[in-house]
Ligand SMILES: CCC/C=C/C(=O)SCCNC(=O)CCNC(=O)[C@H](O)C(C)(C)COP(=O)([O-])OP(=O)([O-])OC[C@H]1O[C@@H](n2cnc3c(N)ncnc32)[C@H](O)[C@@H]1OP(=O)([O-])[O-]
C-alpha cells in the first residue's frame with residue numbers, strides 16, 4: 001500500500017473553513033481527553049494479538065463465537081494489566097480492540113451486573129456484585145420467551161414459592177414459555193437473571209426477577225432440571241450466543257429473588273413494590289444507552305460514505321471535463337449531508353438523554369418516583385426514533401457507495417446488521433413509540449384541563465391558530481416554533497380521533513387502538529423536534545396541512561436546504577474527520593483516512609478464502625463431471 005493520501009482528500013482537508021481538531025475536542029470534551037483516547041487506540045494498534053484476527057466475515061459461526069470469547073477475555077486481562085479504572089478509558093480500549101464485534105460478555109456487564117446492583121437489596125448486592133464484577137459469576141438477562149417478548153405481563157415462566165423448603169420452583173409450563181433470544185445463554189454464562197411470574201400462597205403477583213444458576217461452577221455442565229441451547233444463526237450478532245432455556249421444576253433459594261422493591265417473606269407473604277414497573281428498570285437503562293449506539297453506528301457509516309464520495313470519481317459533471325467527485329452531485333449531497341447533521345444531533349441527544357437518566361434514576365433510587373413516567377416516555381421515544389432513523393440512514397450510506405457499499409469490505413453491512421437489531425430488542429420500536437404516544441395523549445388531555453406539564457412537553461398547549469413567522473433568514477426560533485406547532489397539531493389530531501372514537505361508544509382500548517396510526521406519526525413528530533430545515537422539506541405535508549406555512553415560506557425553505565448543501569460541501573470531509581475514528585475502528589476499505597480505496601479493496605479481496613486455491617474443489621466434484629457428461633451427450637447427438 002502506498003503511504004500517500006489521495007489528492008482529492010488532501011484538497012478537501014486543506015480547503016475546509018474550520019479546524020476539525022477543535023471540533024474533535026468539543027466532541028470528546030477537551031484536548032486532554034482526545035490525547036488520552038488516541039494513546040489508548042495506539043496501544044491497541046501495537047498489540048500483535050489483537051491485530052492478528054482476520055475480519056469476522058471470513059470465519060464460520062463457530063469460529064466467530066470462539067474468536068469473540070478469546071478476544072474479549074484477552075481484552076479483560078489487558079485492561080487489568082494496564083490498570084485502566086476510568087469507564088471512558090475502558091470503553092475506548094474495548095471499542096478499539098473489538099470494533100465490530102459484539103461481546104459474548106456484553107449482557108453480563110451491560111445488564112446482569114447493573115441489575116444486581118440496582119434491583120438487589122444492599123445485602124444481595126454486597127454478595128453478588130463483587131462476584132459479577134470479578135467474573136467469578138458470569139450472567140445475562142433472560143426475559144423473552146418463544147411466545148412473548150413485547151408483552152411482559154404475558155410471560156409464562158413461573159416461580160412458585162415453597163415455604164416448606166424456602167425455595168422458588170421455576171417452571172416452563174408450555175412450549176411458548178421457553179426462554180428464547182436471551183444473549184449469551186447458550187454457551188457463555190453460568191447464571192441468569194430470569195423474569196418470571198411470581199406465585200406465593202396460591203396467588204400470582206406478576207413478573208419479578210430471580211437469580212438462577214444455570215451451569216456448574218466446576219465444569220460448566222448444564223444444571224439438572226434445565227435444557228439449554230443456541231437458537232441458531234441470525235442477521236447479525238454473530239459472536240453472540242443467543243439461546244433458549246427450559247425449566248423443569250428447577251429450585252432456587254428464596255433469597256435469589258431480587259428484593260430491593262418487592263419481597264417474599266419466609267411465611268410466603270408478599271410485600272408490594274411502590275411501583276410495579278420498577279422491575280423494568282434494566283430495560284429503561286439499556287434504552288438510554290441504545291441512543292448512543294445509534295449515534296456511533298450512523299456516524300461511522302457517514303464517515304465512510306462521505307470520505308468515499310470525495311475520492312470516488314464517476315461521470316462528467318461538465319461536458320468534456322474530468323470525471324467529477326461524486327460528492328459534487330447535488331443528489332449525493334442531499335443523501336449524505338443531512339445524515340452528517342443527524343449524526344451530530346444524535347450525539348447531543350444521547351448526551352442529553354444520559355444526563356436526564358442519571359438525574360431521574362438517582363431520584364428513583366432515593367424513593368422519588370415522580371419523574372418515572374417522563375423518563376420512560378423519553379427513553380422509549382428516543383430509542384425507537386434514533387434506531388429507526390439511524391438504520392435508514394446507514395442504508396442510504398451503503399447505497400451512496402454504489403456497488404462497493406454492498407461488500408463487507410466497505411464496513412457498512414456489519415454496522416447495519418448489528419444496530420438494526422436495536423429496532424427490535426429492548427422493546428420493539430412501534431411498541432416503544434406507542435408508550436410515548438400514551439404519555440403524550442395523557443399529557444395533552446391534562447394540558448386541556450389546564451394542568452401544568454413538564455417543560456419538555458409544554459409545547460402541547462400552544463395556540464394552534466398562530467401561523468409561522470419564518471422569513472428569509474430561517475431563524476432558529478422560527479424553525480423550533482414550526483416543529484412544536486407540527487407536533488402539537490398532530491398530537492391534538494390523534495387525541496381528538498381517540499376522543500371521537502370513545503364518543504361513538506367504543507371501549508377506551510378500542511378507541512386507542514383505532515387511533516394508533518396517527519399517534520405513531522404524532523410521536524415521530526414529537527421526537528423530530530431535533531431537526532431543522534431538511535426535516536421540514538422532507539415532511540412538508542405535515543407542516544402545511546393546516547396552512548401553518550404559506551407558499552412563499554415553503555419556497556424559502558426549499559431554497560434554504562439547497563443553499564445549506566453548498567455551505568456544508570467544503571466542510572463535509574472535515575466534519576467527518578472530526579469524529580476522529582481511526583481506520584482500525586472503521587474497518588472499511590472505503591472510509592480510510594488516506595483515501596487509498598482501490599488499493600485497499602484489491603488487497604482485501606486477496607484474503608477471500610475462495611482465493612486459497614486457483615481451482616476450487618467444486619470443479620473436480622461437480623463442474624468437471626457435469627462438463628464431461630454434457631460433452632458425452634453432445635457426442636451422441638452429433639452421431640445421431
Ligand atoms: C444487546 C441486546 C440486549 C437485548 C436485551 C433485551 O431485549 S431484554 C428484553 C427487552 N424486552 C422489552 O423491552 C419488552 C418491551 N415491553 C415492555 O417494556 C412492556 O411490556 C410495555 C412497556 C410495552 C408494557 O408494559 P405493561 O404491560 O407492564 O404496562 P401497561 O401497558 O399496562 O402500562 C401501565 C403503565 O406503566 C407504564 N410503564 C410501563 N413500563 C414502564 C417503565 N419502564 N417505567 C415507567 N412506567 C412504565 C406505562 O406507560 C403505563 O402508564 P400509564 O399509561 O398507565 O400512565
Ligand SMILES: Cc1cc2nc3c(=O)[nH]c(=O)nc-3n(C[C@H](O)[C@H](O)[C@H](O)COP(=O)(O)OP(=O)(O)OC[C@H]3O[C@@H](n4cnc5c(N)ncnc54)[C@H](O)[C@@H]3O)c2cc1C
Nearest residue numbers: 142143144148149150181182183421424425426427428430
Ligand atoms: C438481536 C436480539 C437480541 C436480543 N437479546 C435479548 C436478550 O438478551 N434478552 C431477552 O430477554 N430478549 C432478547 N431479545 C428479544 C427482544 O427483546 C424481543 O424480540 C423484543 O422485545 C420484541 O418482542 P417480540 O419478539 O415479542 O415481538 P412482537 O411483539 O411479537 O412483535 C411482532 C409485531 O407485533 C407488533 N406488536 C406487538 N405488540 C403490539 C402492540 N401492543 N401494539 C402494536 N403493535 C404491536 C410489533 O410492532 C411487531 O410489528 C433479543 C432480540 C434480538 C433481535
